[in-house]
Amino acid sequence: MSVFAYMALDAGGKILKGTMEAEASGDVLTHLDRVGCTPISVKAQAGAPKQTRTLRDWLTPDPRPEDITGLTLDLAMLLKGGVALDEALVILAQMEGRSWLSRVLRDLHAALSNGRSLSQAIGQHPKLFPPIYVKMVEVAETSGRLEEALSGLAVERQRGERLRKRFVSAIAYPSFLVVAAVAVLFFILIYLIPKFEVALQGFRDKIDPSALIVFEMSGFLNRNLDLVVLTLAGLLGAVVLLNRLGRERGLWLALFARLPFTRAVLANELTVTFCRTLAILVRNRVDISTALRLIRGVVRLPGAGPEIDRVIADVRQGQRLSETLFRGKLFPRHVVQMIRVGEESGDLADSASRVAVFYEAKLDAALGRVIAVVGPAVMVLVSILIAWLIISVMTALMSINDLLV
Template identity: 60%
Template structure:
């Protein structure tokens, strides 16, 4: 047995934390559920990292590689191959060492009598709880191949969505970085070339031009700290990505900016409805579905709201009613989910909402890129133009004084 630290909600919706001894986190969640609590999470208490330094420095496999493994496994199962034989075949087909090692580990643990979902649960960084739960339900219903195909398709959709989000932000970010680079270059290398010409005339030149020269002097005074500062910020960013598990610093920033807040709302609605639809269609109960959705949400403060909704549902409140009482989804989305809930087709209604919001998100990303790119270009042009005009004004003022 191992010790697990858990989080759960009581009947009043209050968050409780504690520890429990169990064989796996699944057993902890099951015991909490039997006790009348709403399980939120269960993680092993730190027992030290037994990995070698080489393993620690080796980057984790990319999500797309796990998706490809899932799809290959589903295709083999669809061809009539047993799960045990499929894992053996994958070890023979694969050339990537990490994947061969992973599949062999899965095969060994599966051969010891464990279920496939229990085997996957021992690799939480590669197979998240949502993945494991869908496999667990599929094993009970004998639909493992269908579940793996559904998982692979959904992961591919999420990966494509992530690529679109990154692409939409990458171009404006590149322009912003380029603008800052040009500004630094002008202030550090161009402006100093004209300082000799204004010596003795500083009190007579225009205030805007004087500000440019003083800014250049101040920046050169701290130029030795610029590179170390940038490296430090990069290191802090990488560490925060590793340490802030379950949180997204980028999403936190985007949710606070007025021109990207709507994108975050669309992303949250799409993720909630699409995941709910898939889980319900694969036989996962509504309480477990909400718990898993709360676990994958990266939108700030949404996980706590989903936990509160889950507590309401566990007390007998209908999902649509619980959603209407919390600021999570737009009102018309809640209404559409209410219609599906009343007709017994909640999964289908959630799927329709997700398709609608996927289209809205694509359109919003296109508008965001189309507007922000030119705005940044104009800002860079105005900035460089202001620097040039300031310098020329100062030189012309000196020339007039000399004449």
């Protein structure tokens, strides 16, 4: 990654200057826009020192979101214990055994030593600290509630990580069954079927067509075993590549959104993400327009982005959030009604939080139904496939036995 020097205007018209690590200048512009700043200039720093990775660093994965959540919890605990922010970063860096996370902590401490705020320091690592994280820290620093904001951030990140793991488990179990079924199928076709085929030499013209298909499949796999192995290796590499691209570009979400049994799950997840994030930002005194821009960067469900852009434009023109949401189809009507109640009572954060809790329960129940339906369905298909192979071979053997008798 390269280091870019930027200059921007914040919401209050104050000029901000700093540096940020990014793949390209466009990433810096996107990050500045998401945190509510107006970019003035973004330039690559000439002669900026580049961090070199050792072989061990290449083999060691970058910090996961769970690592950043743990870091947030530890930092909040130290701050509540009366430890100064720069000292807390030094302590955490000394205690951390993972090289990349330790390096991030040292970078944060160096930025603070150079006179930057914590929000500016973490803003230099946009891949680790999302814009919502940066904005909440910035607001908390202004209000003097940094440890409280970090604790709230950690709790909400843990909640989101639990939902993410639940969603992954709903997909991983059927995927494991499919992989296991393919492995069993290849074992039967490559190892077992040829042993039966020896006993059926000279009787192939009298074998049942279904059994003949099985023997032809077995013969093809054994004759082209090298090609099959190379093809499987290529497919595995393609799956790994698609998995990475799918996470970054939302390809998996686009696919799941088209499936009937996951559509309701993603709709509930969108409601939870929107309302939970809105509650956090509003509770920490972030204005609605900035909060919606930050939510726009979090939501990746296909079709939701342009709708949120329309909501942002309407809110900027002075319309209420509930009014512009009512004209769209982003959320159910009772969700919009709850947001309207919150706006009228002056407690939008509380209303949005209640909606998020309700839909979080619905999301958990929907994920449970997906696991309960998809898992057994895949198991039944696997059983039918293996039963077809066994029955075809046994039928062929029994027919040959009848001919011999």
